[in-house]
Amino acid sequence: MTEKFLQAERYETERPHLRAVAYRMLGSLAEADDALQEAWLRASTxxxxxxxxxxxxxxxxxxxxxxxxxxxxxxxREEHIDGAPVAQAGPWAIDPAVEAEMADEVGVALLVVMEALGPAERLAFVLHDLFAVSFDDIAVMLEKTPAAARQLASRARRRVRGAQPPTGPEPQSRKRQAVDAFLAATRAGDFQALVGLLHPDVVLTADPAVIPTPDPVVVLGAHTVAKGAMAAIGRAATTGVALLDGEFGLVMAEGRGMRLVLRFAVKGESSLITEVEVIADREALAGIEVTAP
Structure with a gap:
């Protein structure tokens, strides 16, 4: 076998790992595959x-x-279409189901939060915290000292995982279980399971950015709220659990950005959901501290 063949064979062996690195860095499978293609062109020569x-x-x-x-x-970043970042498409058609599966594996909240990081912070955090690359090696890539690379990763870590669930009358473990179950039911399309998670008098509110109406929408009752949740979220392929100002909730991603969040109130030993608030207004979203759980 020629050296070129051996080099290509080794690249294919490393490809799953390299794709995982690129996806976590870029938050897009199309861009990750673009990066791998360019990297191979450099490596092959x-x-x-x-x-x-x-x-x-x-x-x-x-x-x-x-x-x-x-x-x-x-x-x-200043280039926008209707207020949303312009998506950069790669040459390959990416199956949305594959992208959703990857996003779920990595964590939708983590991908959303990392969009707020600068390039150097993102590289330092991803390589060190997610792939255990040494700060000495990261420093070479960034053309900085190991101490500076460590500081970048630390700063990114605080922004990604900075919030801690507060203690209070509503145990966070109970809310986490309710939010997980809500997400699982919507993903499975299990209407009865979803109804069973909701208090009979549950109240759902949605701002006008969620549903184009002059005033916020208010929905009452477990069956009605469950129908609305199913219609709005469907299989919830790009939705994940997040900490919203330190409280467990759900964040739905769209492309590399955040589309909306769902806040929950869970009360009583039955852990039934009594309130659901759906927020999509961009100014309101900007004021919410979203961190990975």
């Missing part, structure tokens, strides 16, 4: 005779490509 750690070397190349893409994205 390099003499690897002196490369001792092929996996680490390829990770470095992919990370640098992703860093450049993040910096370009940041520079273009």
């Amino acid at each position: 390099t003499d690897i005779a002196d490369v001792r750690n092929i996996g680490g070397w390829l990770t470095t190349i992919v990370s640098r490509v992703c860093l450049n893409l993040l910096r370009t994205r940041q520079a273009r």
Whole structure:
């Protein structure tokens, strides 16, 4: 076998890991695959005779490509369509179900929160906290000192996981269970299970950005709220549990941004949901501190 064949074979072996790195860096499978393609073009023209750690070397190349893409994205962030960031499509058609499965595996809330990080912070956090890359190696990619790379990761970590569930009369473990069950029921399309999670007198409110009406929508009763939740969320493929100002709730992503959030009130030993608040207004969303649970 030629050296070129061996190099391509090793790249394919590392590809799942490299794709996981790129997806967590970029938050888009199309962009991740673009990054892998560019990384392969760079790697395939390099003499690897002196490369001792092929996996680490390829990770470095992919990370640098992703860093450049993040910096370009940041520079273009002012480009919007109807207030939403312009999506950058790759050359391959990505199955929405595959993208949703990947987002669920990584954590929708984590992907949403990381969009607020700067390129260097995102690289330092993803590589160190998610893939255990040393700060010495990260520093080389960022052209900074290891201490500076450590500081970037620490700052990103505080923003991603900074909020802690508060203690109070409503146990957070009970709310987490209720929110998890609500998400599972909507994903499964299990109407009866969803009704069983709701108090008979549950109240759902949705702001005008959720449903285009002059005033907020108010829905009463378990069956009516369950129907509305099913219609609004469906299988909830891109929805995940998050901490909203320190309280467990749900966040729905759209592209790389946040589309809406759901807040819940859960009371009593029965852990039934008594209130659901759906928020999609952009100014209101901007005022909510979203962190990964």
